[in-house]
Amino acid sequence: MQPPVEPPDRPSPDRPSVLTPAQARALFRAGAEPVTTAGWCQGYAQANLLAVPRDIAFEAMLFCRRNPRACPLLEVTDPGDACPHETAPDADLRRDLPSYRVFQYGRPVAEVSDATPYWRDDLVAFLIGCSFSFETALLGAGVPVRHVEQGRNVPMFVTDRPCVPAGRLAGPLVVSMRPMPPEAVSAAVAVSELFPAMHGPPVHVGDPAELGIVDLTRPQFGEPVEFAPGDVPVFWACGVTPQAVLMAARPEFAITHAPGKMFVTDRPDSFTPA
Amino acid sequence: MQPPVEPPDRPSPDRPSVLTPAQARALFRAGAEPVTTAGWCQGYAQANLLAVPRDIAFEAMLFCRRNPRACPLLEVTDPGDACPHETAPDADLRRDLPSYRVFQYGRPVAEVSDATPYWRDDLVAFLIGCSFSFETALLGAGVPVRHVEQGRNVPMFVTDRPCVPAGRLAGPLVVSMRPMPPEAVSAAVAVSELFPAMHGPPVHVGDPAELGIVDLTRPQFGEPVEFAPGDVPVFWACGVTPQAVLMAARPEFAITHAPGKMFVTDRPDSFTPA
Missing domain, CATH: 3.30.2040.10 (PSTPO5379-like domain)
Incomplete structure (x- = not known):
C-alpha cells in the first residue's frame, strides 16, 4: 500500500524531509518543536545561531575567523537586524527557529520557542554552518x-x-x-x-x-x-x-539556537559564501 | 657581461626582487621608501593595511566580508597588537611598511615612514591581499x-x-x-x-x-x-x-599603507587563509 501523498500546500511535520525551508520555518514560528531538525528539508543548508551584543561582535567575528572548522560563517547581520538577507531574506531570526537558549553571564537562563521578547536592538547574529x-x-x-x-x-x-x-x-x-x-x-x-x-x-x-x-x-x-x-x-x-565558549567566557548576554534545533536557510546544502 | 651577484647577507634595494620579506621589512624600517613594492620579494604575498579603532572594527570586518573581491582578509590582529602573528610573526606593523597614511575624519592628515607615533592601543589591523x-x-x-x-x-x-x-x-x-x-x-x-x-x-x-x-x-x-x-x-x-571608504564615511581615525607601498608578508604569494 502506498503512503498517502502530502499535497505541497499542506506542509506537515510528518514528512519533514520534503518540506521547503519556508514551510519548516512557518511551522517553527507557529510553535512546532521537533527533537531535532536533522533530516528536515533535505538539500538545504542548516545553520547554528549566535547572537551577541555589538560590543562583543568584533571578538565573536574574529573568533569565528580564527576557528573556521568549528565556526564557518554563512552570514553576519547588521546590529539590530534580525533578517538574514543573504541566506533567507523572508525569515525572522527571532522566531523562525524551533528553540532558543538565552545566556546571561555564561549561564543559560531560558529556553524558549520565540526569542522576540529577549531580542535586543544591539544584537548581531552570526549564522554558522551545520553538519x-x-x-x-x-x-x-x-x-x-x-x-x-x-x-x-x-x-x-x-x-x-x-x-x-x-x-x-x-x-x-x-x-x-x-x-x-x-x-x-x-x-x-x-x-x-x-x-x-x-x-x-x-x-x-x-x-x-x-x-x-x-x-x-x-x-x-x-x-x-x-x-x-x-x-x-x-x-x-x-x-x-x-555555546561552550559563552559558558567559559561569560559575556553579559547572548542568544543561541537550542543544540540540534537549527535555522533552516533557503540556500542549498553545499552553500559556500564568497 | 654578468651582473654582479649580491651576497645574500648584504640585502640591497638594487635587486629588490630577490630580497626575503624580512630583508625588505628591515630596509623599510630603516627608512627606505621605494616608489612601490611591486616586483619586490618575488614569490611572497603582499598586503594592504587598514588599522581602525576597536569601536569600528566590527563594521570594518563586516565590510571586508561583504566585499571579498576588494577586501580579501589575510589576517586580523587583536586590538593594540601590532604583530601579524599569522603572516609575519617577526614584523611590526607600525614601522615595517615603506609608508603610511594617517586619516582623521576621512582626511589624510599625514604621510609618514614610521606610524609608531600615531599608533593607538585600540587599533585593530586588517591585512588585505594585494594584486x-x-x-x-x-x-x-x-x-x-x-x-x-x-x-x-x-x-x-x-x-x-x-x-x-x-x-x-x-x-x-x-x-x-x-x-x-x-x-x-x-x-x-x-x-x-x-x-x-x-x-x-x-x-x-x-x-x-x-x-x-x-x-x-x-x-x-x-x-x-x-x-x-x-x-x-x-x-x-x-x-x-x-581608503576611498574612509574618505566617504569619515570615521574618526585610521592608519593605512600608502597606496602601492605594501606590507610584505612571510607567506607564499598564493597564500589563502583557512
Missing part, C-alpha cells in the same frame, strides 16, 4: 546516519581541545559524533570534505579519549545514540562550540 | 606587467560601483589597472583566478567608462602607466578601496 547540511550527501554515499535512523538529536561533546581565543572569547571545541561502520569512514570523510562551510571533514575518527571525551553515552548536548555492532565513532567540529 | 602578489605568476605566464617594466607605481582608480555597506562604512570600489595585449588577457584571467585571496580575477576588461573611469592618464592613486600599442586596460579590485 546536518551534509547528511543527505552522507546517505547518498551509503553512510548510515544513526541519529536520524533512531529519531534522536545528534550527540555533542565538549572536548579538551582549546579553540584559538579572540579577546574575551575563549573555550573548548565541541564536536558532534556519528557512529558508522569502519568501511563507511572513507566515504564520510570524502563527502564532508566537499562541505567546507558545514564544518568540512571530521576532526577525529576512533578513540574518544583522544579528544578528552570520557563517556560516549553521556553527551553534553543532544542525545546519546545507539551504536550498531562494529560501528566506530566519527567526530566533526560543531557549531555548538560558541 | 602585486600574483604579478610573478603573470610574468611566468607571459603577461607583461607595464608598471614594473616602467619602474612606476600601479595606477588605481575610484569607480562608480558602490561597495556593499556595513554600518557606517560605505563607499566606492577602487580598482588597479594593468594594460596588456588583448592576447594576454585570457592568461591574466586564468592566472589571477588562482589567487582568490589576492583579489582573484579581473572585475572588468576593456572600456574604462563601464566603471565610471573618465581618464586613464589621471589615476586617483599611484601613477599613470604607458600603454604599448594595442594594449587594452584590465581592472582588478584593489585593497585601496578601504
Whole structure:
C-alpha cells in the first residue's frame, strides 16, 4: 500500500524531509518543536545561531575567523537586524527557529520557542554552518546516519581541545559524533570534505579519549545514540562550540539556537559564501 | 657581461626582487621608501593595511566580508597588537611598511615612514591581499606587467560601483589597472583566478567608462602607466578601496599603507587563509 501523498500546500511535520525551508520555518514560528531538525528539508543548508551584543561582535567575528572548522560563517547581520538577507531574506531570526537558549553571564537562563521578547536592538547574529547540511550527501554515499535512523538529536561533546581565543572569547571545541561502520569512514570523510562551510571533514575518527571525551553515552548536548555492532565513532567540529565558549567566557548576554534545533536557510546544502 | 651577484647577507634595494620579506621589512624600517613594492620579494604575498579603532572594527570586518573581491582578509590582529602573528610573526606593523597614511575624519592628515607615533592601543589591523602578489605568476605566464617594466607605481582608480555597506562604512570600489595585449588577457584571467585571496580575477576588461573611469592618464592613486600599442586596460579590485571608504564615511581615525607601498608578508604569494 502506498503512503498517502502530502499535497505541497499542506506542509506537515510528518514528512519533514520534503518540506521547503519556508514551510519548516512557518511551522517553527507557529510553535512546532521537533527533537531535532536533522533530516528536515533535505538539500538545504542548516545553520547554528549566535547572537551577541555589538560590543562583543568584533571578538565573536574574529573568533569565528580564527576557528573556521568549528565556526564557518554563512552570514553576519547588521546590529539590530534580525533578517538574514543573504541566506533567507523572508525569515525572522527571532522566531523562525524551533528553540532558543538565552545566556546571561555564561549561564543559560531560558529556553524558549520565540526569542522576540529577549531580542535586543544591539544584537548581531552570526549564522554558522551545520553538519546536518551534509547528511543527505552522507546517505547518498551509503553512510548510515544513526541519529536520524533512531529519531534522536545528534550527540555533542565538549572536548579538551582549546579553540584559538579572540579577546574575551575563549573555550573548548565541541564536536558532534556519528557512529558508522569502519568501511563507511572513507566515504564520510570524502563527502564532508566537499562541505567546507558545514564544518568540512571530521576532526577525529576512533578513540574518544583522544579528544578528552570520557563517556560516549553521556553527551553534553543532544542525545546519546545507539551504536550498531562494529560501528566506530566519527567526530566533526560543531557549531555548538560558541555555546561552550559563552559558558567559559561569560559575556553579559547572548542568544543561541537550542543544540540540534537549527535555522533552516533557503540556500542549498553545499552553500559556500564568497 | 654578468651582473654582479649580491651576497645574500648584504640585502640591497638594487635587486629588490630577490630580497626575503624580512630583508625588505628591515630596509623599510630603516627608512627606505621605494616608489612601490611591486616586483619586490618575488614569490611572497603582499598586503594592504587598514588599522581602525576597536569601536569600528566590527563594521570594518563586516565590510571586508561583504566585499571579498576588494577586501580579501589575510589576517586580523587583536586590538593594540601590532604583530601579524599569522603572516609575519617577526614584523611590526607600525614601522615595517615603506609608508603610511594617517586619516582623521576621512582626511589624510599625514604621510609618514614610521606610524609608531600615531599608533593607538585600540587599533585593530586588517591585512588585505594585494594584486602585486600574483604579478610573478603573470610574468611566468607571459603577461607583461607595464608598471614594473616602467619602474612606476600601479595606477588605481575610484569607480562608480558602490561597495556593499556595513554600518557606517560605505563607499566606492577602487580598482588597479594593468594594460596588456588583448592576447594576454585570457592568461591574466586564468592566472589571477588562482589567487582568490589576492583579489582573484579581473572585475572588468576593456572600456574604462563601464566603471565610471573618465581618464586613464589621471589615476586617483599611484601613477599613470604607458600603454604599448594595442594594449587594452584590465581592472582588478584593489585593497585601496578601504581608503576611498574612509574618505566617504569619515570615521574618526585610521592608519593605512600608502597606496602601492605594501606590507610584505612571510607567506607564499598564493597564500589563502583557512
